[in-house]
Amino acid sequence: DTGVSQDPRHKITKRGQNVTFRCDPISEHNRLYWYRQTLGQGPEFLTYFQNEAQLEKSRLLSDRFSAERPKGSFSTLEIQRTEQGDSAMYLCASSLGIGGQETQYFGPGTRLLVL
């Protein structure tokens, strides 16, 4: 069990560029979540998958954001036409099973800075 991994750990981009982040969950975990954390705040939910199906998206997830989880394994989060307000830490988590009582295991995050 190698834990949840995220790539890259840091990304600096210019406003208007597109960026893509990758998350590799713990193997066999069927649930995968994306959260966003801004400075001094707690993480905020963005979206989650059960296997390859995207089950819920937050209103925070504008149409510039898209997430996929092909084949129910790794997931990607793409931000198109980045804005300075997108600067944040993007966290991925995975869990085994369904239900709110299941522990979500977090990756180290991808820190995005939009200049």
Add this chain to the structure above:
Amino acid sequence: AQSVTQLGSHVSVSEGALVLLRCNYSSSVPPYLFWYVQYPNQGLQLLLKYTSAATLVKGINGFEAEFKKSETSFHLTKPSAHMSDAAEYFCAVTGQGGNEKLTFGTGTRLTIIP
């Protein structure tokens, strides 16, 4: 709808003193409650969770928390603080019936005074 409120964005305690971090929740369904710790530039690590099995929950690193339904609270305690406890602590809630995303509080930064 679910939410958590963490009272005190910054808490300082002396090494060896009691640690008390406060969390109150609001939930329209029976809640599951979590405490996570975050060290600088790292992800979140689970300290402990309440899933209705027992109201007093023991976690890692000597932390524990008690679920009090009448007070809608889930405060985190540790009898004796250690320098390595300095970090950001987040309380979070999910719930039964499809409420499976974590809703986090704004966090409490714990500083340990030598």
